[in-house]
Amino acid sequence: MTGFASLPPVAAAGPAHDELEVLQDIHGVLAGERFALLTGAGLSTDSGIPDYRGPGAAPRAPMTYQEFVAEPENRQRYWARNHIGWSELRRADPNEGHAAAARLEHRGLLTGLITQNVDRLHEDAGSINVVDLHGRFDQVVCLACHRRYSRGLLAGVLEELNPGFLERALAAGVVEMAPDADATVEDGGLIKGFVVAHCPACGGTLKPDFVYFGENVPKDRVERCYAMVDRAGALLVAGSSLTVMSGLRFVRHAAKQGKPVVIINRGQTRGDQLATIKLHAGVSGALTWLAAELPPL
Numbered sequence: 001m002t003g004f005a006s007l008p009p010v011a012a013a014g015p016a017h018d019e020l021e022v023l024q025d026i027h028g029v030l031a032g033e034r035f036a037l038l039t040g041a042g043l044s045t046d047s048g049i050p051d052y053r054g055p056g057a058a059p060r061a062p063m064t065y066q067e068f069v070a071e072p073e074n075r076q077r078y079w080a081r082n083h084i085g086w087s088e089l090r091r092a093d094p095n096e097g098h099a100a101a102a103r104l105e106h107r108g109l110l111t112g113l114i115t116q117n118v119d120r121l122h123e124d125a126g127s128i129n130v131v132d133l134h135g136r137f138d139q140v141v142c143l144a145c146h147r148r149y150s151r152g153l154l155a156g157v158l159e160e161l162n163p164g165f166l167e168r169a170l171a172a173g174v175v176e177m178a179p180d181a182d183a184t185v186e187d188g189g190l191i192k193g194f195v196v197a198h199c200p201a202c203g204g205t206l207k208p209d210f211v212y213f214g215e216n217v218p219k220d221r222v223e224r225c226y227a228m229v230d231r232a233g234a235l236l237v238a239g240s241s242l243t244v245m246s247g248l249r250f251v252r253h254a255a256k257q258g259k260p261v262v263i264i265n266r267g268q269t270r271g272d273q274l275a276t277i278k279l280h281a282g283v284s285g286a287l288t289w290l291a292a293e294l295p296p297l
């Protein structure tokens with residue numbers, strides 16, 4: 001295996017000199033404002049969760065919603081990989097960036113937090129007003145009756161249905177771990193024997209409760225995010241390349257309202273042209289600095 005679970009959270013270093021200058025500009029834009037915070041995978045990399053779009057990320061084609069519902073074999077492959085991925089991902093701890101985001105909220109500086117991450121680390125760190133834009137990995141939903149179940153309880157059911165699977169899969173080698181608890185396994189034969197679980201209430205198809213590629217974010221969830229931006233004086237994006245429209249639209253929304261957009265990300269983003277200030281940096285250190293330096297409201 002990759003040693004994923006043994007990666008310690010990386011301590012955020014203090015900002016370098018040129019970073020500090022940009023941070024002071026960001027301070028000038030955000031001081032005195034309540035702002036909306038939009039976070040992505042770059043925030044969780046310091047918790048050992050890989051970013052599948054960041055610099056150096058391996059090319060990867062996640063299963064689409066249409067593929068998932070079309071074939072039982074696809075669901076079998078998906079659940080087998082998710083079973084492995086979940087067993088690793090659930091052990092991740094929030095890092096200093098998550099802690100800083102929670103401090104920003106507790107000091108009254110945020111109108112809300114929108115995260116594209118499904119790992120629930122913001123909630124673990126103490127953030128309260130969070131929209132999990134792309135859903136949450138710790139729940140599953142029945143596609144037939146829409147009941148939701150704990151992923152942790154499902155893990156026990158999958159264990160009973162597939163005794164010894166996890167040990168054999170990890171011994172076979174986990175090649176890649178993805179932020180949505182998907183894992184790539186080399187041994188196809190192992191996956192062919194995997195038994196999936198069904199909804200205990202109606203026997204329907206269970207799916208992790210997050211938004212797949214090819215699936216829309218629920219409308220009420222999007223509206224909650226727009227409302228956070230509407231109430232804000234600015235938008236701060238941290239650790240997202242804004243590759244998908246589900247996050248980029250909030251940048252466009254803020255820009256259209258003439259509100260400053262600040263982007264902190266390692267690498268380019270699709271929102272860079274709309275940014276008032278862009279800082280190329282890791283997000284843990286930058287958010288920690290901002291949470292310490294911005295005056296309370």
Ligand SMILES: [Zn+2]
Pocket residue numbers: 142143144145146147199200201202203204
């Ligand atoms: Zn059901």
